[in-house]
Amino acid sequence: MAPPLFVGDVTLPLQFLDRKQSRTQSHAMLFFSYFKDLVGREVTVELKNDLAIRGTLISVDQYLNIKLENTRAVDQDNFPHMLSVRNCFIRGSVVRYVQLPPEGVDVDLLHDATRREARGG
Amino acid sequence: MSCIYDFSILSTTSLSCIRVSEMSAGTLESLVGQTISVITNDGRIIVGVLRGFDQATNIILDESHERVYSTKIGVQQLVLGLYIIRGDNISVVGEVDEELDASLDLEKLKAHPLKPVVH
Amino acid sequence: MGSTEEESAVKEPLDLIRLSLDERIYVKLRHDRELRGKLHAYDQHLNMILGDVEEIVTTVEIDDETYEEIVRTTRRTVPFLFVRGDGVILVSPPLRTA
Numbered sequence: 423m424a425p426p427l428f429v430g431d432v433t434l435p436l437q438f439l440d441r442k443q444s445r446t447q448s449h450a451m452l453f454f455s456y457f458k459d460l461v462g463r464e465v466t467v468e469l470k471n472d473l474a475i476r477g478t479l480i481s482v483d484q485y486l487n488i489k490l491e492n493t494r495a496v497d498q499d500n501f502p503h504m505l506s507v508r509n510c511f512i513r514g515s516v517v518r519y520v521q522l523p524p525e526g527v528d529v530d531l532l533h534d535a536t537r538r539e540a541r542g543g
Numbered sequence: 544m545s546c547i548y549d550f551s552i553l554s555t556t557s558l559s560c561i562r563v564s565e566m567s568a569g570t571l572e573s574l575v576g577q578t579i580s581v582i583t584n585d586g587r588i589i590v591g592v593l594r595g596f597d598q599a600t601n602i603i604l605d606e607s608h609e610r611v612y613s614t615k616i617g618v619q620q621l622v623l624g625l626y627i628i629r630g631d632n633i634s635v636v637g638e639v640d641e642e643l644d645a646s647l648d649l650e651k652l653k654a655h656p657l658k659p660v661v662h
Numbered sequence: 663m664g665s666t667e668e669e670s671a672v673k674e675p676l677d678l679i680r681l682s683l684d685e686r687i688y689v690k691l692r693h694d695r696e697l698r699g700k701l702h703a704y705d706q707h708l709n710m711i712l713g714d715v716e717e718i719v720t721t722v723e724i725d726d727e728t729y730e731e732i733v734r735t736t737r738r739t740v741p742f743l744f745v746r747g748d749g750v751i752l753v754s755p756p757l758r759t760a
Contacts, residue, residue, distance in 0.1 A: 470661055501657075504582075
């Protein structure tokens, strides 16, 4: 019996691409990977409408869309618009900054990853 | 009102599409059927029940209303009904805690409207 | 080509940014925002992680009566900041003189 064409974890078209292209793809993954490792930590996401939301990072995707739990506006007096919201999804494209917890930043690891990806691109 | 039924079909279809590629951690799957608060890029806040969504964060919002904030009077609520909001125009989707929301006195809540997103 | 040569070769703009890793850089952002901080990571979109960041925001208000422009700058510091690349206008390596 012939083996199936698609086996195991291969579910995405990109996984079939050649090495150079998959390197290009991994190049775009630096911050995606970084934020995935940061899941569970408290971050402050500052948006391009000046709203700043603090919460626990729950998940992130390839577009750097972000899900937070236990959210609150940093300045609740001026931004009471989300008072009844405890969990939220933030579109990556409206993020200006993310304030990172110092214990969640390994600078040596970041330097290595950045150099590795700069070479690959 | 027949369009409502059309859209409910649309929403289940888009849902099953999402399940196929559950890679994206940013899906709104867990919020379907829940009351959500959407902040749009032009600074509006629209509250309604999430019926469906897709990879582009386009969403179907049922029984929706807009909450208009001002510093002079409390929050005004405008009835909108069934809305489809294009993902490109969405900044934030928040899950509304119904208990918390009921405890808010919207008529006394005063604030500047949110600024539009500037890219 | 030796690896040292390869490291220091500057052929495209991002090579120059690579050489600024672990150095303090200046970043000009859209809407009159400026950052100074140590560069810890970046990608091809110019998404970045900066450390010991100082942000300066410049705002211009018009006086209600005299119609004069009042320029205000607000400063703050942040330990570590992820900066989304779509807001970046320019990146400048550390000043030798400063």
